[in-house]
Amino acid sequence: xxxxxxxxxxxxxxxxxxxxxxxxxxxxxxxxxxxxxxxxxxxxxxxxxxxxxxxxxxxxxxxxxxxxxxxxxxxxxxxxxxxxxxxxxxxxxxxxxxxxxxxxxxxxxxxx
Numbered sequence: 001x002x003x004x005x006x007x008x009x010x011x012x013x014x015x016x017x018x019x020x021x022x023x024x025x026x027x028x029x030x031x032x033x034x035x036x037x038x039x040x041x042x043x044x045x046x047x048x049x050x051x052x053x054x055x056x057x058x059x060x061x062x063x064x065x066x067x068x069x070x071x072x073x074x075x076x077x078x079x080x081x082x083x084x085x086x087x088x089x090x091x092x093x094x095x096x097x098x099x100x101x102x103x104x105x106x107x108x109x110x111x112x
Contacts, residue, residue, distance in 0.1 A: 004097055008082065010071055019100065027104035031069045034084060036061035037103045040093035053102040
């Protein structure tokens with residue numbers, strides 16, 4: 001299933017990123033989950049460890065408040081992805097729509 005977001009909203013006070021998908025589903029990601037699930041080669045331990053879907057273990061990770069989980073901005077990457085920019089300077093990652101949807105923490109998506 002390939003869906004695109006119709007809106008993306010960052011709430012820095014709640015430390016969440018909300019994505020409303022074109023199929024009507026709302027995904028609400030904690031900044032901690034987004035950073036724990038970072039798909040970049042550096043965070044995954046090399047290109048050979050990069051995956052099309054997040055590892056299930058990221059849903060158990062709770063990162064403490066630090067610059068690593070403080071969102072500065074979110075940038076569009078063409079029409080297929082976003083790049084979050086974190087306060088610690090980490091900004092070299094692309095969250096493709098498919099990966100971001102697979103990272104949705106809601107119970108319905110976790111059952112899939």
